[in-house]
Amino acid sequence: MDQYFAEEAILSMTSHIIFIIITWRVLQSVNFDAFFRKQRVFEARVLIIFIT
Template sequence: MISGFGQQAMLSIISHLIFITLAWWALQSLNYEKFLRANHIFQARVLFIMLSIVIGSTVSNFFLDYLLWSQQLPLIFQHILLNI
């Protein structure tokens, strides 16, 4: 049981890191120079890092929830069959 929590924690960490990296990569395609003030490069990078974390974490949570729900779905049918 404890090893299952460890595996789930590792999967969550890896999933978050992958989706945050993917969000960072996707945000690099934006032409954001139009929206920035001159000489505010550091602030723009911090904003992009924060946006990457928000987008990546949201997508990762969706992915992990979907995975958990798909694993729990057979339990519904087992419960129905056992109560018949």
Template sequence: MVSGFGQQALISIMSHLVFIALAWWALQALRFETLLRANHVFQARVLYVLLSIVIGSAVSNFFLDYLLWSQQLPLILQNITFL
């Protein structure tokens, strides 16, 4: 049982990191420079990081929830057969 929690934690960490990196990569396609003031490079980089974390975490949570729900679907069928 405890090893299951360890595996779930590892999957969650890896999922978050992958989707944050994917969000970072996708945000590079946008041209935020036109929206930002000149000479605010550090603030622009912080904005990229924060947006990447927000978008990547949201997508990762969706993915992990979907994975959990798909694993719980067989339990519905088991409960219906006992009714």
């Protein structure tokens, strides 16, 4: 019984990591420069992390 929960947890964590990586890669291809001022690079990066 415990092994079933462990396998399910590992599968769940792996799938979450894979989808986070896919989302991160897609968001990197979007040009967010039009939405932010030049001095707001840090805020733009934080927003991308939160969206991911």
